[in-house]
Amino acid sequence: MNRRTEETKIVKYGLIKAGYKATVKHGRGTAHSWIDVDVQMVKPQPCTCETTPWGTVERCDSCKNAYQNHYRSILELVRQLTGRHGEYENIGVDINLI
Ligand SMILES: [Zn+2]
Numbered sequence: 001m002n003r004r005t006e007e008t009k010i011v012k013y014g015l016i017k018a019g020y021k022a023t024v025k026h027g028r029g030t031a032h033s034w035i036d037v038d039v040q041m042v043k044p045q046p047c048t049c050e051t052t053p054w055g056t057v058e059r060c061d062s063c064k065n066a067y068q069n070h071y072r073s074i075l076e077l078v079r080q081l082t083g084r085h086g087e088y089e090n091i092g093v094d095i096n097l098i
Pocket of ligand 1: 047049062
């Protein structure tokens with residue numbers, strides 16, 4: 001098994017253990033060295049996000065806070081699991097609140 005596949009598995013398993021539902025993959029092309037983590041989570045309640053008339057979503061404070069807190073935890077976890085230094089370097093974290 002190559003190192004990238006190994007790393008993907010370690011990160012995915014670590015996130016599951018921490019209670020996150022995540023998709024983990026490596027970047028392609030110029031983003032070859034990046035590890036990308038996509039996490040899906042349920043929106044906090046009460047949620048008062050609004051969709052503007054032109055279709056963009058105005059996030060409510062609960063969602064903003066949830067995003068920021070989880071973003072930090074996930075980034076820190078991925079750093080620990082991979083030994084990467086992260087943020088804007090080679091770890092991409094995206095959280096979808098659904
Ligand atoms: Zn919200």
